[in-house]
Amino acid sequence: MATITDPTSSQFGALNTNLEDGVYNDVIVQNGLFIRELRGRSGATTRSSGRASRTWKVQGDSSPQACREALLAAGDAERIADLYSYDSLNLQEVSYDNQSLDGWELTGDYSDTPLVGGSLKVNVSTTGATIKLYQSSNERVYPAYSGDPATAQPCRYFRGAIDVQPEGDRMSPRGSDIVIPTLRVNVTGRIAHEYVDSEFEYSKILARLTGTVNQSWQFQKPNGLGGFVSGSGFAPGELLFLGADGDIIADKDPLLTFSFLASPNLDSVTIGSIPNVTKKGHEVGWFSFKQMLDDIAGPTDDGAAGGNSKRSVVVVEGYHVHTVYASADWDDLALAKAPSA
Template identity: 40%
Template sequence: MASDLNNALPNGLYQGGTLGVYNGVRIKEQRGRSGVDTTTGTGTAQRTWLVSGSESPQVARAALVDGPVLIDQYDGMFRGSLEYDIGPSPDSWEFTAHYSAAVPDIGGYTVSIDTTGGTILQTASYEQTRYAIAGKQAPDFHKAIDVQDGAPQGVQRIIPALKINVRAKIPTEFVYSPMRYSKLIARLTGTTNIASMFDDEFEPGSLLFAGASGDVVAEDPQLTFTFLASENATGLSIGGISGITKPGHAYAWALFDTDKDSTTGLLVSKPRAIYVDKIYGDADHDLLKIGHPPTVSA
């Protein structure tokens, strides 16, 4: 099993000599470790090794990746890339690993969010206060908003909106083939979750899968999946109509009647019915295998 064999010095560099040997290839810490800390959780770091004993970069890379030196994680961050260049001799190679807090481990994921809010056109208010000019009475529009020529114009309202970007590294065994997995992503895009997701934090119907981006490579692809979250609601009251149930991504709208206000005799708009339309189909988002660790040993 891999183990970190180097001994840190007070200046952050490492003891001279060999860190490890793998199939006759020697691995040595070349320039110690460096990094950048941030207050936003987006820190980075890098480590550099000199790998010698083979003129083949593939053999040298295998010695570093599969050998006794731990390179996949450092300081709570994950290895995102590994670059290499020819070393000081024909049989040596210099490898530099770049680490990021935003790169998940295989079968893991990281989350970034955006809660700047969405908007809807709302035509009926939760509460309405009327003020009339002296000597006149304000008609009761039954909470219809901005009624002009007998029709409510409504107002754009900011609503709770949670956009979730999940960066995940999917184990190779769940990909089958890059094209097949890509087709699966496409089929699931524009659907809501049929079962609870992410440790049951999101109940069925509250997550809308908006698609994914990234390179679907054959081995452990790292992709960014985008979800829109909206809570399911029950017991709503809109325009005097109560007992309304609205799934998070359903669309609710009101049908208005023209009625005569009993006090003023003026024509007013009054909600007659509330409709809740389901506009997205359901699907099993667990098929994406986000957060599923590999079950097949490497």
């Protein structure tokens, strides 16, 4: 930032009103107005968040809008180099307070909330998800018997089918509710208004893409060389878009929260006793079962005497994978998309 040296005082009244836009000691001239930052910056930070406030005195026009425009223009020209980002915080709003007939105090408030095309604010939750599992990867059987263990009849072995009980004339697994690893991601970002064709058209885009999965990699970690770290982020099929919340106002940059549910893809894994399963994160998988004769001789199903009968047992037959969500290009969401020059 070029600084023009000038012996003028930093008091507004002593400045030459014919000065060109520039920096004169601690006074900035912009749009013909004089800007000086006042002492007394305030703020607070923790290890997880922060806020700050700065105040400038702007003189030379009775309009607060003209004074605000000059302040922002000084920031655009980098005469106030840290106007939009101060202490790793982002400028959120500029308020004004009248100090004289042609002077205003403008206060900038800073927080962690993202700017257009800037960093994203991410909220995550991994709690509360359960599914009913019908097939285990391991089964141990502890038969009940009386007398000599050597003469006890073995109980049925269901090859991993869980809680198999009689239902009418057949046996069926009832399964068990288990906690599963899930990741719900809420991403807050500010959208450049130039990507919002109109409030309702952009709302229709959000509705159209809700309930779709990512067609391409999302949220990859930058490698510092203009590319991304291989394997970082979410692979195609791992994110389900649950929708967005926020206000969309004409000609404003809307601050929206986008919700996603993450589930990892499976590639050639063993599920229960089924090998080589490939499944996208949000595809639906389920087991089918069949009844067959146990290969261990034992009592008949009705408990009749004798030890030579084969018993009917329920075993897993296969694992079925279904695609239920369409994949989509999420470029139209314009999330973290920088405004065009």
